[in-house]
Structure formats: structure tokens, C-alpha cells
Amino acid sequence: MPLSTAANAFRLPAGSAGRVITATDSDYDKLRTVMYGGPDRRPASIIRVANAADIATAIAYARDNQLELAIRSGGHSGAGHSTTEGGLVIDVRDLDEIDIDAANRTVWVGAGVTAMELTEALAPHQLIVGFGDAGTVGISGITLGGGVGYLARKHGLSIDSLLAVELVTADGQQLLADAANHPELFWALRGGGGNFGVVTRLKFQLHPLPAFTGGMLVLPATAKTIAGFVAAAKAAPEELSGIANIMPAPPMPFLPAEQHGKMVILAMLAFAGEPDAAEKALAPFRALGTPLADFVKPGPYASMYPPEDPDYHPTAAALNLLVDRIGTPEAETILGYLEESDASLRVCQIRVLGGALGRVAPSATAYAHRKSPIMINVAAFYDGEADKPKKEAWAADFAKALNQGDDGVYVNFVADEGPARVRAAYPGDTWDRLRQVKRAYDPENLFRLNQNIPPA
Structure with a gap:
């Protein structure tokens, strides 16, 4: 089956609140557009997932049909990794829940939420977690890479406030990664990018910001x-x-x-x-x-x-x-x-x-x-x-x-600058350790539309 035909044939399970968008849909061009102007790619299907089960279904289909798989939140990838030519896009923008625990200064937030949306939701509580300098950036993408922002000198990177991550891995498992559960994966998620799975929710420690x-x-x-x-x-x-x-x-x-x-x-x-x-x-x-x-x-x-x-x-x-x-x-x-x-x-x-x-x-x-x-x-x-x-x-x-x-x-x-520049992001033993985590959670490198870390 040709790639585009296979990708177009994808369907979500009956009863899913998610949606599959193809070139025949009126909003296809709007939904396939990413932030930067270079990539003008036409995915065969854009999957607006509603939950982790939708993601697992899409991952399995991409794996079984050898389809290129892109993960899209805010669409700010400078290398154009948020989209694909002829493959599947898992679009997490509908994962937009924000669950604030003001008393304990924590928040669970969906992977499709933007920095501006979370910042505005936290403002009435005089709480904050720092991201970058663009309000439309997806909090999942910027966090997975580190998260250098305006509050970095006061509260560190976004990953320094990250307490837990829920994600779906290449074999369809829904995992919680934190200091106690899959700690090596949790280490890798804090800076290793989108190499290890599709994030659905993130939990952050919040910081007071009264003024x-x-x-x-x-x-x-x-x-x-x-x-x-x-x-x-x-x-x-x-x-x-x-x-x-x-x-x-x-x-x-x-x-x-x-x-x-x-x-x-x-x-x-x-x-x-x-x-x-x-x-x-x-x-x-x-x-x-x-x-x-x-x-x-x-x-x-x-x-x-x-x-x-x-x-x-x-x-x-x-x-x-x-x-x-x-x-x-x-x-x-x-x-x-x-x-x-x-x-x-x-x-x-x-x-x-x-x-x-x-x-x-x-x-x-x-x-x-x-x-x-x-x-x-x-x-x-x-x-x-x-x-x-x-x-x-x-x-x-x-x-x-x-x-x-x-x-x-x-x-x-880093934009589309080649493997040597990706390697430069992870000096010394960091690279070898990331490759071992990649081998454990994505041995076939299904998640490769990213600043890619090949499995050991």
C-alpha cells in the first residue's frame, strides 16, 4: 500500500472524541501550518487526539505501516519537526486541561496548552512556572528541550520545575515518569526532547509571584x-x-x-x-x-x-x-x-x-x-x-x-543542522546515557522527527 494511501486510511476507534483531518477537509491547510515559514509539508492525516488511547492507536498504526510520525503541539520547531510530508501528525492541541492545586503549588497540565494559556490560568493564584519568551509555544515541546525563559535565573529551567510526565511510548504503553517511576526515563525527558514518547500531561512545581x-x-x-x-x-x-x-x-x-x-x-x-x-x-x-x-x-x-x-x-x-x-x-x-x-x-x-x-x-x-x-x-x-x-x-x-x-x-x-549539532547539545556521558534510554523505550527509533538521539 503506498504511504499516502496507508496514512489516509487511518481511523480512530469508535466513540473517540478525537478527529482525523485529511486534505479533503476545509480546515486542513490551517491545521497543517506551523509557526515558521520554511516547511510547507502536506501530511496525509492530522490526528487531533482526545486522550492517550487515541495516541496509542495512532502510534501502532504508524509503526505497523512504516509511516513517518510527527508530534505537534505549538508547532514552534525550528527544524519543522512538527509536521511531515505524507505521514501522520499526532496533534495534541486538544489536550488542554489545566488542574491547579494552589495549596500545594502544583499543576497538572495537558501537553497542548501554550505558555500564555498556563500563565494566565495561574495569575489569579499569584503563581508561575517559567517557559520561554513566546506565548504561543507549546509547554510540552519547550519543556522537553529544557525551557530557557525569563525566570531561569530565579527558578531555573522549565525542567527544573517538572515533577512528573505522563506519556505514551513507542509500544503503546501509557507511563508515568517521575523520580520514583521510570526515573531514568524521567531524567531523559528533562532536556532530551521528543525522543522517548508522546507526552500527554506534565506536572509542575509552581512558584509564588506576588509582584x-x-x-x-x-x-x-x-x-x-x-x-x-x-x-x-x-x-x-x-x-x-x-x-x-x-x-x-x-x-x-x-x-x-x-x-x-x-x-x-x-x-x-x-x-x-x-x-x-x-x-x-x-x-x-x-x-x-x-x-x-x-x-x-x-x-x-x-x-x-x-x-x-x-x-x-x-x-x-x-x-x-x-x-x-x-x-x-x-x-x-x-x-x-x-x-x-x-x-x-x-x-x-x-x-x-x-x-x-x-x-x-x-x-x-x-x-x-x-x-x-x-x-x-x-x-x-x-x-x-x-x-x-x-x-x-x-x-x-x-x-x-x-x-x-x-x-x-x-x-x-537548533534547526535542521545535522547530527553533529544534535550531538553538541548533549556533551560527554549525557549522550551515551540518552542513547541507552532511547534503546529501552524506542529501540526502533519510531520517534525520529526530532533532534534525534539514535538508540544505542
Whole structure:
């Protein structure tokens, strides 16, 4: 039976609340679309699962018919792993339950819930769990890769708040993985990505957030202000985390017209604590230069997630790297590469890490880059496939110029870059240990549309 015919023949069990969508359905194109604009794949069937039993049925069918299997939540995979050409997509977006235990500061949450949805549900309880910087990202995908977000210096990665995971494995078993049950699998799920099964629910430890201050601060970008920003972020209390985007100023209406196109630091700053303490922590950043815009103020944590256009699907060449320092020489390199590019949008994104993230032992989870103090992403948008190689070469040269000998990467920011880059996400014994877990739970590598860890 041809692949597409086999995939089209899939049916859910009678009585299932789930749904199978194919190209004949009116919402097929909407449901197959993912966040990034590169992949334009046409799965034979999209399965909007309602429960673990639906997932087990789909897994068995894909295995028996040798079909490529993609798992989709928020659809933010930079490599396009959320979709497939001609295979099956298990779409977990209808697994959207949120069960908050405010007294014990825990929450069970479905794998299809987004960061914004969970953040807003927790806000009335003044509780939080940190994810990334996009509200539409699926909490399951970002968590499985680690989860570097605004609260990382205060509360660690998303996986550092993860207490348990329910999932369906390649043989159809429905498992609970936590510190007591399948502990080696639980270790691997905390950073090892989607290699080990289809997650249905996650349990998180919640953290109190009675007060919050955050928002955008825009400063002129010079070598001095860039190096000063990084120094201030390193010296800041752990309650403060942020992202500095070094880039040409977009034509935003709140920026003076004469600044459009000039290099700026477009920073998102987040402080978990009382307003007075926030103002003191933010003062060194505001003192770097006269702000071009300052929207940092007390308010809800959800305000850190900017509005997203569902019809916006960017295409960018990007690379991630980890470094030890950004002083004046590195800042001059950053400005030089950004100035020379003709990309409509190009950026060097800097995140100072450390704090609670760095106090976890590298071997405690599958995210092993605990001691790397700074994360960088370089990116340039490209216009069409013909422009892509030029922008990829620029990003590669830029990353090479900034490399300081740490070849590690954050797996959630790796695109379709080949096995060596996946290997770089898991240094030393972490890789060998992950391969053993993969062998135990997915020996045939059914779950391979991911940053793949081959079974030992």
C-alpha cells in the first residue's frame, strides 16, 4: 500500500472524541501550518487526539505501516519537526486541561496548552512556572528541550520545575515518569526532547509571584552599551532575567524616525519581585544611555508575551552558541556583522544565564550546559530559497567569529543542522546515557522527527 494511501486510511476507534483531518477537509491547510515559514509539508492525516488511547492507536498504526510520525503541539520547531510530508501528525492541541492545586503549588497540565494559556490560568493564584519568551509555544515541546525563559535565573529551567510526565511510548504503553517511576526515563525527558514518547500531561512545581515588573527597554547600541548591558545582567540579582536583541531599529511608531535602521539594544527585562526592588535592579540598565523607549513597569507576567500574528511565518537562518564573555571586543564584532548584512531583519540575541539554572548539577538532567554563562542566537531573515544560502553563510561566519571554544548548543534553538549539532547539545556521558534510554523505550527509533538521539 503506498504511504499516502496507508496514512489516509487511518481511523480512530469508535466513540473517540478525537478527529482525523485529511486534505479533503476545509480546515486542513490551517491545521497543517506551523509557526515558521520554511516547511510547507502536506501530511496525509492530522490526528487531533482526545486522550492517550487515541495516541496509542495512532502510534501502532504508524509503526505497523512504516509511516513517518510527527508530534505537534505549538508547532514552534525550528527544524519543522512538527509536521511531515505524507505521514501522520499526532496533534495534541486538544489536550488542554489545566488542574491547579494552589495549596500545594502544583499543576497538572495537558501537553497542548501554550505558555500564555498556563500563565494566565495561574495569575489569579499569584503563581508561575517559567517557559520561554513566546506565548504561543507549546509547554510540552519547550519543556522537553529544557525551557530557557525569563525566570531561569530565579527558578531555573522549565525542567527544573517538572515533577512528573505522563506519556505514551513507542509500544503503546501509557507511563508515568517521575523520580520514583521510570526515573531514568524521567531524567531523559528533562532536556532530551521528543525522543522517548508522546507526552500527554506534565506536572509542575509552581512558584509564588506576588509582584512582577517587566517590559521592553530600547537603548542605543554601541560597543560600550552592549558590553555594559551584559555586565549589568551578570551583576543583577537573580530575580532579574532578560534578553538583549542587538539589531537595527525597526520602524516602530514609538521610536523616533531618525533612529529607524540604526543599531539598538531592544531588551526585554523581567523582575520577579516588589516594585522598589525592581527599580533598584533596573537602574544600571537605564544608566547605560538615554533610553529610546522604556516600557518596563509593574504588571502581569503575561505582559512579557507580545501579541503574535497567526498569519506571520518568518523564514530565518539562525545559529545558537554558548560563550563565556561579551566585552568590548565581542561587542564590536557583533556590531560589525550586523552592519554588513543586507537582511531586512538581522539580530544578535544575548541571554545572560547563571543563577538557579547554573546551580543544578550538569548530570542531574539531560540539559548539561549548566555552567555556560551566556547564550547567543544570531539570525538573519531571508527572502526566498535563492537568498537562503547567503544568509546561512553570514550566520555561520558570525557564529564562528563569536565562538570561544564552547561547542555546546541549546537543543530547542537548533534547526535542521545535522547530527553533529544534535550531538553538541548533549556533551560527554549525557549522550551515551540518552542513547541507552532511547534503546529501552524506542529501540526502533519510531520517534525520529526530532533532534534525534539514535538508540544505542
